[in-house]
Amino acid sequence: MTGATGIRGWLRERTDGRVNIVETPERRRGAGRHRPDRGATERPDNRRAPGTGFRTDIEGLRAVAVLAVVLFHAGVPGLDGGFVGVDVFFVVSGFLITGLLWRDVTATGNVRLARFYAARARRLLPAGVTVLVVTAVGAAMLLPPLQARAVLGDGIASALYVGNYRLALQGTDYLSADTPPSPFQHYWSLGVEEQFYLLWPALIIGTVWLVRRARRRADGEASPSVWPFLFGLALVTAVSFAISMAWTSTLPPWAYFSLPSRAWELAAGGLVALSVPLWRRLPALPAAVAGWAGLVLILLGCFALDETTPYPGTAALLPVLGTVLVIGAGCAEPRLGAARGLSLAPMRAIGRVSYSWYLWHWPVLLLLPPLLGHSLSLFDRLAAVALSGGLAVLTLRFIENPARFAAPLRRSDTRSLALGGAVTVLAVCAALVLLVLRPMPVGQGAAAEALTVTAPEVTAVPTVDPHDAAVQQVTAQVAAAVAHSAELRAVPSNLTPPLADAPADKPAVFNNGCVRSWLEVGLEDCVSGDPASATTVALVGDSHAAMWHPAFEPVAEQRHWRLTTMGKVTCPLMELPITSPYLGRAYSECEQWRGEVTARLQAERPQLIVVSMSRRYGGDFGFTTYDQAWIDGVTRMVAQLRSTGAAVLVLGPIPDPRSTVPTCLSGHLDDATACSPPHGAAVNSAGIAAEAAATAAGGGQYADLTSLFCTPDRCPVIVGNDLVYRDDNHLTLGHAQNLAPVVGALADRALARR
Structure with a gap:
């Protein structure tokens, strides 16, 4: 399990970075008759009225989620359930995206798809593709050729936002279950959210059409009632949760990585967005209790769960319900609620860079060991997390914000969509070029003599059991070949099977x-x-x-x-x-x-x-x-x-080779003994x-x-021209x-x- 997060819902539409999450028809109609909503002005604590403007507490909630994930991946003791950060981000994303779409429906009667996807492209793709290309180059340079080629395939899948299904397929293959983690593995959750972005607007548009067909106003406009949308989203939540429950016990990789089993988490956030008026009516004390209880549930998931917990299943209810409570309670603005702590400046600063930090932290953690030539200690991993945080600040400053707020792009949906298409093509082409530059590894050593074991000769020696003698004869033949190959350096040019074919x-x-x-x-x-x-x-x-x-x-x-x-x-x-x-x-x-x-x-x-x-x-x-x-x-x-x-x-x-042998040899074509364990x-x-x-x-x-398989000193992974292992244990x-x-x-x- 990766514990990677889908931090894709950080979407703000206005040039000052603010977005109205839900604007009800009643509020819009009454704007001219009442004093401006107090959420439209700065509050003494620099927070905006939840549900009416920029939610600083949600920015702080992102900080909680990203800290949980990066520290979990860094192996910080005790934080064994930090992977629940993914669920927090899913709920946040569902809340923000549903709010944006509902706002569009109430304002225009429909969803402006071009505008919606243009905003997503500006917000997500420049930073995502930048990290993807840099990671692809790093993997091609630092990883053994066989592993690098597989990783570049992961990069292409991630650029096309289908990496989650690639991981699900690999996870169901027993013989691939111990494959080293990919530097692109964390992009799986981005794929889940991109797929959500494709399907959820379509569901809203379909609901709008059905509402118009079923009930029209006198002027021909469809009713903006929220109830049909709540019903549709509740149905998605129920079906997806049922799928998650079933697949967690029967198809764990699909339960973890796929949209059908994760959609309920995004939908839970959407339900909060559509019910903001109800949340805002909560009295201060119950709202404060609910918010703090939600934060406790999230932290409980971080510390009580671990990688042996069947997930998502019922265990995911901890972070999902916790996030729902934090976001919903924040709509009521309780004076002593969790939102106050989440809105502190340090939390907001971390939340602001959380998307880029998430993108950088995993490839940095995975690519530093081959760069440095040794595994990372806990101190090293924490330093790697800090390094990725620095890269995140630079990415926010020079890539995320310039692309998101560039006036020429904001004025033109076409240009924004063209930018998204261009950077996606760039990412795929970069990975393809690197695949060409990193060809299949082939042994360059002299052709080796094939291993040939002849049937034993049966001799009539009264003092020797003929069956023992037969075993000794054939064993001696193999042992001689093993001894001859024990100090083999260059991988033979006639290695069988070739390294590229070994996994299959x-x-x-x-x-x-x-x-x-x-x-x-x-x-x-x-x-x-x-x-x-x-x-x-x-x-x-x-x-x-x-x-x-x-x-x-x-x-x-x-x-x-x-x-x-x-x-x-x-x-x-x-x-x-x-x-x-x-x-x-x-x-x-x-x-x-x-x-x-x-x-x-x-x-x-x-x-x-x-x-x-x-x-x-x-x-x-x-x-x-x-x-x-x-x-x-x-x-x-x-x-x-x-x-x-x-x-x-x-x-x-058979001996444990202590590595995935074809991958190891692909990086040591001139010294096979580097892959042959003592x-x-x-x-x-x-x-x-x-x-x-x-x-x-x-x-x-x-x-x-x-x-x-072994001499008294070494267990060679090549005997004659035979590659002994197809992976790390077969x-x-x-x-x-x-x-x-x-x-x-x-x-x-x-x-x-x-």
Whole structure:
């Protein structure tokens, strides 16, 4: 989760930066008969009457929201829910934009779309595109080529305001779930608001048309009654909130990043804007209490929530209702209300630069480490936040305000829209040019000899188990190739797969239903090898079992085995209580799938069950790899599988490469050892030994695979011309296939000792 904010609603129409949020027909008709509204003159505390002029308390509220976000991203301890700043800004934006649109409807009977979008273009695009282009250049210069190209793709999506859907799609792809965050990731919320700006005026125009059709005045003008608009917006709020609730538990990335699940937050602000006359009637004391209570709710969200909280869902009610209360209560001008504190000069100053500060802070935090050559400490991150604040001040002074208040642009909607189109095209073209200048990385080293492992020779040596000898023979061949490649410097020109193709180099079982995704349960009939064979081998586990399928499949074909594959992402087969950090809740789908696998194995009675699983599970899953619960779980799992009558082979872990290997190599084409971790960092020898003992205690056999990947000193990420890893923890398809003779010998030995 990013916690990024959609700070796009800071829209002021007049040259002095003020906007009338809601002007009712009654106020407009009575302006000539009564003294000017006191909100039209400066108050002793420099605040304007809320609802009638510039809201200094809303400017201060923006400061609360942006401080929450930037400090959260800086990793300030205790502020684990600072991402709720996005919700605050959504509500503020919905309030301001709806007020502007309603003002247009009451003044003209319709929405002047050209004027509306021209104002948005002047206000938002110059600063947004400036930061986008600078970030794109920085990413192209500082990030490894593969990562830089992906980031530039994010930049193009962000320039077109569809980056939120790109993130949602990536978030639902398990194998992309650990992709490093993009410097453009925070633009997702800007996309949400731009999409809102497209749809909400259309909804108001449609409501105006329906009102005119249903009820006309004597002079032919439609009634300006607010009630149809309140009803329409309330309907949007209800439907969107229902979608948010459903998707938070079933499609978390879509719930977090998409407009349908976030529209209710913007609509909540709109409901306040349409009901300002009601809020203004609040007595002073209840209004003051409501405002302070709202601020407390926002702060409670900042400190009580964290990244494990299912979000947005019901948790988002804290910042949304809090913001509604602060804005609504401020309309009543309570003397001792929260608006007074929010209107203090320091808060207003921060709020004034909040849009640009938000734009700058995330790319600065992400691009400083590669620039400096080391990760950032908390002090460094706070300094980065301060640096981005300075950039925000400069951006406001030299880009935001000049573009927003330029007289030639303000006098012409056409020129303003042309400016918006031009800077958008500029951003897209800049990213495309940088893509051309940052080509796909290709190894320039000498072509390497392909890894070839020959089938073992069977020798009749009375004192040596022939199956042990076979395993030793093929293991020795691979170990020799690993040792030969351990000091490889230049990435081979014939690397397989090429670095650019590595992320997509995954077995078919990830796409054909054999490997169930997070929300999927049930078992597909995934059979390969010889389906009619009487010898069944079951390959079972999480994605690390599935990555071995390309190695087992040719072995099954050669030996005429019936190979059945059953996998589910981030779901080890051991009976351990499990939480999914990706879903943000108990992983009930995993627990159900485990039961289904056990039932099928009991029914099918395979001769051999091969189990594999990732060893990268941390405490956010409810357990930790190699802890006592894990080790005990291995013993129980093996014993249960042995009760089917099958031999059980547990495959040990592959080394942890400690980086996304293709990306790392793309930045070290002349020194592959920079991406090859030391043996001690990549392999947990004590954990492997504990697993081996636990497997034996359950009656199974254990295969320690370390020598297939590591020397005593290093675990190379290239062996021969094979790229070993497709990402940061899965084997490439080709390397798994080249290890088929090894897994075949291991399986033969396990069957022989059944």
